Amino acid sequence: MSEKSSYLPVQEEAQVKPPSAKELIVNDDCVAFDDPPPTDKKGPRSWCSKSSIDVFQGQTAPLPSGIPTYTVTVKNICDTGCTISNIHLSYGWFSSLRTINPSVFRRLSYNDCLVNDGKPLGPRKTITFQYANTFSYPLPVSSITCI
Numbered sequence: 001m002s003e004k005s006s007y008l009p010v011q012e013e014a015q016v017k018p019p020s021a022k023e024l025i026v027n028d029d030c031v032a033f034d035d036p037p038p039t040d041k042k043g044p045r046s047w048c049s050k051s052s053i054d055v056f057q058g059q060t061a062p063l064p065s066g067i068p069t070y071t072v073t074v075k076n077i078c079d080t081g082c083t084i085s086n087i088h089l090s091y092g093w094f095s096s097l098r099t100i101n102p103s104v105f106r107r108l109s110y111n112d113c114l115v116n117d118g119k120p121l122g123p124r125k126t127i128t129f130q131y132a133n134t135f136s137y138p139l140p141v142s143s144i145t146c147i
Contacts, residue, residue: 048082048146053121055089055139063132067097070136072105074115075126082146083122087115090142096131105129112142120147 057072076084090111100106103117104127116127131137 047080048078048084048144050141050144052076052078052082052084052146053087053141053144055141057136057139059136060130063097067132067134068136069098069130069132071128071130072139073126073128074121076121076123078123078146081123083120084144085116085120085147086118086143086145087121087141088143089113089115089139091137091139094131094137094139096133098130098132100129100131105131113139 054075054077055072056075057070060069060071062068074087074089076082078084088108090113092111094107094113105113105115106117107113115121121127
């Protein structure tokens, strides 16, 4: 590969990619995308996507009745320093035999659960809750807002 093909001359400006249909949310500091971010004249913009939120759960000690419990950790893993709010997870009629603080995690409606009361979750920050049920729920991220 030649050096010329690896680098743009300083006087050339990068092309600005127009917003795509996959661009979700835009503000001055951060953009949420399903795909990698565009590059503008100032360089890559900060960006986040649903994959910027990691949801991990593991089985923990059961309730005295023997019903399994699960600890869920929701973490902002955005590499560009984005703060993410309005984190929604989905799974049908989520329910728990153990009470969950509704400001941490609550079901809003069928297939729509809200994390952290919709409040921002900063870069590399986590929020954790436990639930109890006879089976674990897959809890995929359904939507976010990048702020």
